[in-house]
Amino acid sequence: MIYSKFLAIPLAIGISLTFTACGGGGGGGGDNNSTPAAVSSKVTSSSSSIVSSSSSSTAMSVSSSSAAVAQNCQVDGKSWPVCNQNQSGWAFENGSYCIATSFCPANRTNLPTIAGRDTPVDASATTKTRAVYTYLRSIQGKYTLTGQQDLTWKDAIDMADRVYKDTGKYPALMGYDFMNYGMTASWAEGVKQTDEAIAYANKGGLVTFSWHWRDPSKLNTSDVNNAQFYTKDTAFQIPVKDGALDSTSAAYTHINNGIDLIAAELKKLNDAGVTVLWRPLHEASGNNGDGWFWWGRTRTDGVPQSFAQILLWRHVYDRLVNYHGLHNLLWVWNGQNAAWFPGDDVVDVMSHDIYDGNDNKTYKSQLSTYTQARKYSAEAKLIALSENSYIPDPDKIATDGAWWLWFMTWNDGNFNEVTLESTTHKDNFWSGEYYNTSAHKSKVYNHANMITLDELPKF
Structure with missing residues (x-):
């Protein structure tokens, strides 16, 4: 999501930020395996819609032998x-990339040729994390988790x-962000995200975290600018x-300090x-490969x-x-470009x-982007709509076969500072009707193909 510079408030979006490219082909979803015993009644058995065989890619390698051949690739x-x-991916050969x-x-340009994994990429994933992953695989191609x-x-x-x-x-899945963790400024709210996520999980919900990772060299600063x-x-x-x-660089140390800060929060979640x-x-x-965050510059x-x-x-x-x-982590990659894919062995979704x-307000299924995302990996992966403004119409999802595993409507960035009320405004992705009408929101959350909090199994 794009924010304003100073107060971390989302900018108004008046132009397309679809991240889409040419796609096509039929829909389908990930693989459908066994479901936990307490699974929702909405989940029924069906066969996988993505299967095949071959070896997976690792997206990177380093070699000192053999020079690059005289061909080129546009990236x-x-x-x-x-x-x-x-x-198998990017490489560093004879001093060049x-x-x-x-x-x-x-x-x-082809769909995956290898069946999706039965278990998470982390071979030591917790029992609950494995159960969540199995459940997600069981609903891919049949249902979509509601998310906010x-x-x-x-x-x-x-x-x-x-x-x-x-x-x-209530949404089946709530999204949180570690954006303001490590900030010492007095205005820096948002450092209760871990506690809020634990509370929602205790209600039976699923949670996802992103991380608007501030300049790692400025950890624990009070200077937001x-x-x-x-x-x-x-x-x-x-x-x-x-x-x-470069493990000898100061930047490497700063990066590790940032990761370690967030690791402490993820451990709290794990312990809960x-x-x-x-x-x-x-x-x-x-x-189109022009990264606006420092990790894609x-x-x-x-x-x-x-490659970086x-x-x-x-x-x-x-x-x-x-x-x-x-x-306790299922790894959701959101690079949105085939050449940036880090490898089947480190990505679950x-x-x-x-x-x-x-x-x-046509509420398209976004089939072309869904199909594009399926082509990034050699193995069939679960496919999610990790942020959205308009919520795809459930009927169009089913008709087009664009079976997003979940959607995640962005938040309300415009509100009355006293009453906290939000109305129709381009910065409000849920409240009001700038993006999603009241009728559409009600349809989505009460649709047979959409899973809400009360319909999740106990993991």
């Missing part, structure tokens, strides 16, 4: 040499209650040297028995920004899972954010 507006065929032919976006993003910077506003007031139902996450507001970039993260659909480094590629040092993001993603995964021993300025 993020630049031409990169193509590696030898034995490479190259990309495998099979990993080149122009060649990633919390208002990170105003603790007094409860977006779940707003959904209930308008529809008589100097602790931003946009490329235009910070010079911080991922430290890369010779095809790997909460499984987190974890979506770090979101919107990495921005729009355009570089001038010869390092592909997509892959290195960082895999480092975040390794530090949280292996160093901190956090096994593929996701896209869609702010479609051209929808005009």
